[in-house]
Amino acid sequence: MVLLKCEYRDEEEELTSASPCSVSSSHMSPAQTCSSDDEQLLSPTSPALMHLQAQEQENSPPSRRSRPRTKNGETVLKVKKTRRIKANNRERNRMHHLNSALDSLREVLPSLPEDAKLTKIETLRFAYNYIWALSETLRLAEHGSSASTLSPMSVQDSSPSQSPSWSCSSSPSSSCGSFSPASPASSTSDMLEYWQPAEHRMNPFMPASGAFI
């Protein structure tokens, strides 16, 4: 199955344009290419397309009297095909926007080592935990407590530009050894743990109250 990734600035325009694709996604795989032919946006082996083609054949009886129906059938198929293509484009753009939002979120989170990009789920979990840590710090500050439980780093000083860093550049799923609250996180997974409230560590996405964020 050939996957085609294309970016559409304007769906209606691109649908009729000679070259609707522009390779601009940072996630673009080299094996995936764009085509100027809109019909190729549908996988040639896609069940839906095969179904449409089957319908097309069914709607093509040889008799002259049915010719108007044949034309209607073809028209309907074309309309369906066009709708599917447009829906695919919208969905693709929607996911691109979602990914852009995730990238923006990554930028405001404490920095990572150069080559360690948080996955989607890690980004969401880290953001949740980071917000929790900041909120907790505020709460402690309001109660006049000078001893933060969020040591070693004072979260007040942890704006994204003054973020903690860690030296281990292992893959997100790996660990650089046991993490101690008294030492900065040394891997992505440690970092996720680092910002995680203790009561959430078994299920970081599920607040203690049971309310999902």
Place this chain on the structure above:
DNA sequence: TAGGCCATCTGGTCCT
């Protein structure tokens, strides 16, 4: 090579 992550396609559902 298995598993994780990702992008895309697709059909269903809900909303305007």
Place this chain on the structure above:
DNA sequence: AGGACCAGATGGCCTA
């Protein structure tokens, strides 16, 4: 009717 959103399916890429 058409768009937004969602979840399942699929296949490619990468890494341990």
